[in-house]
Every structure is written in structure tokens, then in C-alpha cells.
Amino acid sequence: xxxxxxxxxxxxxxxxxxxxxxxxxxxxxxxxxxxxxxxxxxxxxxxxxxxxxxxxxxxxxxxxxxxxxxxxxxxxxxxxxxxxxxxxxxxxxxxxxxxxxxxxxxxxxxxxxxxxxxxxxxxxxxxxxxxxxxxxxxxxxxxxxxxxxxxxxxxxxxxxxxxxxxxxxxxxxxxxxxxxxxxxxxxxxxxxxxxxxxxxxxxxxxxxxxxxxxxxxxxxxxxxxxxxxxxxxxxxxxxxxxxxxxxxxxxxxxxxxxxxxxxxxxxxxxxxxxxxxxxxxxxxxxx
Amino acid sequence: xxxxxxxxxxxxxxxxxxxxxxxxxxxxxxxxxxxxxxxxxxxxxxxxxxxxxxxxxxxxxxxxxxxxxxxxxxxxxxxxxxxxxxxxxxxxxxxxxxxxxxxxxxxxxxxxxxxxxxxxxxxxxxxxxxxxxxxxxxxxxxxxxx
Numbered sequence: 520x521x522x523x524x525x526x527x528x529x530x531x532x533x534x535x536x537x538x539x540x541x542x543x544x545x546x547x548x549x550x551x552x553x554x555x556x557x558x559x560x561x562x563x564x565x566x567x568x569x570x571x572x573x574x575x576x577x578x579x580x581x582x583x584x585x586x587x588x589x590x591x592x593x594x595x596x597x598x599x600x601x602x603x604x605x606x607x608x609x610x611x612x613x614x615x616x617x618x619x620x621x622x623x624x625x626x627x628x629x630x631x632x633x634x635x636x637x638x639x640x641x642x643x644x645x646x647x648x649x650x651x652x653x654x655x656x657x658x659x660x661x662x663x664x665x666x667x668x669x670x671x672x673x674x675x676x677x678x679x680x681x682x683x684x685x686x687x688x689x690x691x692x693x694x695x696x697x698x699x700x701x702x703x704x705x706x707x708x709x710x711x712x713x714x715x716x717x718x719x720x721x722x723x724x725x726x727x728x729x730x731x732x733x734x735x736x737x738x739x740x741x742x743x744x745x746x747x748x749x750x751x752x753x754x755x756x757x758x759x760x761x762x763x764x765x766x767x768x769x770x771x772x773x774x775x776x777x778x779x780x781x782x783x784x785x786x787x788x789x790x791x792x793x794x795x796x797x798x799x800x801x802x803x804x805x806x
Numbered sequence: 807x808x809x810x811x812x813x814x815x816x817x818x819x820x821x822x823x824x825x826x827x828x829x830x831x832x833x834x835x836x837x838x839x840x841x842x843x844x845x846x847x848x849x850x851x852x853x854x855x856x857x858x859x860x861x862x863x864x865x866x867x868x869x870x871x872x873x874x875x876x877x878x879x880x881x882x883x884x885x886x887x888x889x890x891x892x893x894x895x896x897x898x899x900x901x902x903x904x905x906x907x908x909x910x911x912x913x914x915x916x917x918x919x920x921x922x923x924x925x926x927x928x929x930x931x932x933x934x935x936x937x938x939x940x941x942x943x944x945x946x947x948x949x950x951x952x
Contacts, residue, residue: 533899534898534899534900537898548919578886578889579834579837579838579884579886579887579889579890580841583834583835583838583887584827584830584831584834584835584838584887585835601841602841602842602843603841603889603890603893604840604841604846604889604890604891604892604893604894605893606843676822676884676886677822677823677824677827677884678813678821678822678823678824679823715922717819717903717923718885718899718902718903719819719820719875719879719885719903719906720818720819720820720876720879720906720937721817721818721876721906721907721908721937721938721939721942721943721944722816722817722818722819722923722928722937723818723903723904723906723907723914723923724903724904724907724914724917724918724922724923725922725923725924725925725928725937726918726921726922726923727925728921730925750812750813751812751813754813754816754819754821755816755925755929755930756925756929759816759819759821792918792921792922793918793919793921793922795898795899795900795918796899796900796903796918796922798922
């Protein structure tokens with residue numbers, strides 16, 4: 520049977536993608552940030568998954584105001600890196616895993632979560648920046664990501680976004696779905712976005728290290744406590760875009776301890792301010 | 807019953823809710839069109855003519871022409887959509903966010919390097935933090951303009 524062996528949490532700031540793509544990673548501004556991902560890059564090589572279930576949000580890229588799915592699962596064979604206005608990032612096409620994705624969709628919908636099933640969409644920095652951070656830049660002679668990826672997009676653009684509790688419960692349902700998939704494969708679940716940041720208005724640039732630090736503590740040791748935070752806790756304390764952190768709870772809810780298993784092993788914890796407008800957080804947990 | 811809006815007392819912040827989304831449908835859809843290189847070229851060649859192809863209000867068009875992102879947001883624009891205008895202009899997200907504060911690019915960048923804007927005084931309208939209405943504009947860019 521398939522197993523979730525680990526969860527990875529990381530911010531997905533677009534400027535990080537630009538720094539990587541423009542070869543700026545050794546600049547003094549960026550060096551401390553990328554140093555915080557060296558562990559994760561090696562860990563990915565040592566613990567290569569068969570599939571990554573990647574929770575992210577679409578930033579008005581695949582989904583305009585024509586339709587706004589709260590939860591969308593990609594069941595397609597592949598996804599192109601999007602042109603978000605700067606031209607597409609020079610990163611590989613993202614290969615999907617249609618069989619596992621369809622299995623998860625069927626199981627999770629039957630557990631009363633209404634997922635939107637998507638076979639064709641472009642993926643933006645929300646999905647490709649975490650891949651770049653954890654996998655590095657693929658070499659020209661083997662220009663591909665290390666494994667298939669199932670994109671799982673959460674609406675955090677138009678209010679109301681799903682609550683932290685609902686995301687946490689959805690993670691539990693995704694765990695059940697993955698663990699009933701017949702093939703013996705090793706799945707990572709990633710939660711991305713956050714941490715504190717606000718991109719708009721006179722309050723732009725808000726960072727709250729105390730909130731972020733407390734959130735990381737709870738995420739690791741008391742995830743139900745993190746799931747109890749309300750929309751307004753995020754908006755007021757972590758900035759209007761800090762609400763992206765609800766996506767981390769989907770990945771956290773899929774870990775063994777939430778279903779009565781043993782506590783996960785903390786492999787890595789990193790925090791850095793700033794990357795452009797944003798506080799960057801990064802955690803790796805193993806089951 | 808009116809929409810419940812518990813976020814109206816957060817200073818310097820517009821939450822993109824159903825009312826904003828409805829008001830901003832066309833300005834945001836115009837922004838989406840800038841994800842195609844040929845549309846970016848057409849827009850840059852004649853901004854006014856390109857905007858006139860969309861069912862936007864005159865105020866929305868003026869806000870886009872002025873590149874005043876706070877004004878765009880008041881008319882229903884959402885920052886993730888509006889970012890496509892900045893991308894078309896070759897601006898980074900930091901330049902766009904900073905432009906909404908009244909700070910110069912350098913002032914905003916320095917604030918971020920020093921750890922960002924504090925939440926103290928900026929949780930509720932009526933406090934006295936730097937994001938509060940009575941403390942605008944914040945930087946020398948905004949002061950020059952007023």
C-alpha cells in the first residue's frame with residue numbers, strides 16, 4: 520500500500536524563483552535564505568519520494584474570476600509552468616500522477632470534501648518555487664523534476680478561504696485516501712505559502728516573528744492548536760496574505776500522529792526574514 | 807442579511823471579498839489578459855485603447871493608467887491580479903507592494919531588511935501604528951506627491 524513518509528512545509532515567494540532563475544542565490548541578500556534549504560535539498564536526494572502531493576495556492580493564474588474552486592486537485596498527466604506576466608519560469612514541465620490523483624479525488628469526495636477535478640491548468644510560482652527550493656535547478660541534460668507531482672490548489676484569493684480546521688480535516692481525509700492506494704509507493708505531502716506577509720495597502724510589509732514562531736511550534740507539536748486559529752487571527756496577526764498558512768494544515772493533518780500514530784520526527788526547522796515582502800518558514804517532518 | 811465582514815477594523819487593508827470581487831470583475835479580468843506576451847505588447851503600445859476594450863469603469867481605467875495600486879484596489883482590484891500590470895512594467899512584487907505605502911523603493915526595502923513592519927499599533931483601526939490612516943503617507947515618495 521502507499522504510505523505518506525514525510526511532510527514538507529515552505530513559503531513560496533515569487534522573488535525566490537526570480538533569484539534562482541537569474542543566478543542571484545549567492546548575493547548577500549539571498550545567501551542566508553538559500554543556506555536554509557541546503558539541508559532540505561540533500562534530504563530530498565536521500566529520501567526521494569515516488570510522488571509529491573503538493574498543496575499550494577493559485578495566484579490568479581489558472582483560476583481567474585471566472586471560477587474560483589475552494590479545493591482543486593490536478594488529475595492531469597502534466598502541467599506547464601505559467602506565464603504570470605514576467606514570462607514562464609525556465610523550469611521543467613510538471614509531470615502528474617493521474618492514477619493516484621484520481622484515486623485520491625474519489626476517496627476524498629466520498630469522505631464529504633467537494634474537490635474540483637482539474638485535468639488542464641498551468642502551475643504558477645506557488646507550486647514551482649517549492650520544487651526549486653527542495654530539488655534545486657535540474658541539469659540541462661536531465662531537465663525534469665525528480666518525481667511526479669499532484670497539484671492541489673486551495674483558494675486563498677477570494678474571501679472566505681477554507682478555515683484552518685477544515686484544511687486540517689481535509690489532510691486527514693487525504694491520508695486515508697493515500698493509504699488505501701494499492702501500489703507500494705512513498706508519498707510526500709507538502710504544504711506551502713506563508714508565513715506572515717501582507718502585499719497590499721498601507722499595511723504592506725507586515726511581518727510578525729512572534730506569531731510565526733508560535734505557529735511553527737504548534738504546527739510541529741500541537742497541530743490541533745494551529746488548526747484552531749481563525750481567519751481573523753491570521754489577517755490581524757500575520758497579514759492579509761499570511762492566511763496562506765491554512766495550507767500547511769492540510770499537509771500536517773495527513774501525518775500519522777493525527778490518526779493516533781506516533782509523533783513525527785522533526786528533521787529541519789528554518790525561519791528567515793525577509794524574502795522580498797515575506798517571512799520564510801520551512802519545516803521537514805518524517806513519519 | 808448583509809455579508810459578515812469581521813475584517814473591516816484592520817487598518818490599511820482591503821479584504822477581497824464577494825463585494826470587492828463583483829465590483830472588480832472587469833479590472834481583474836483585464837489584468838488576467840496580461841499573462842499573454844502579445845497582450846502585454848498591445849497594452850504597452852496604447853494603454854488607453856487597450857483598456858477601452860474592457861467593460862471597466864472610467865475610474866478603474868484611470869487608476870490603472872496612474873499605476874495607483876491602492877486606487878485600483880478600492881475599485882475592486884485584487885493584488886494577485888494587479889501584479890500582472892506590475893509584471894508588464896517589469897516591476898517586482900516588492901516594488902508593487904512598496905508603492906502602496908508611500909515609501910520610496912529604498913525605504914520600503916530597508917524596512918523589510920530590518921524585519922518588516924511591526925504589527926504593534928496596526929492590529930485595529932483606532933490604534934496609532936504606521937499603517938493607520940492618520941499616519942499616511944509613510945515615506946518621502948508619498949510626501950513629495952502631496
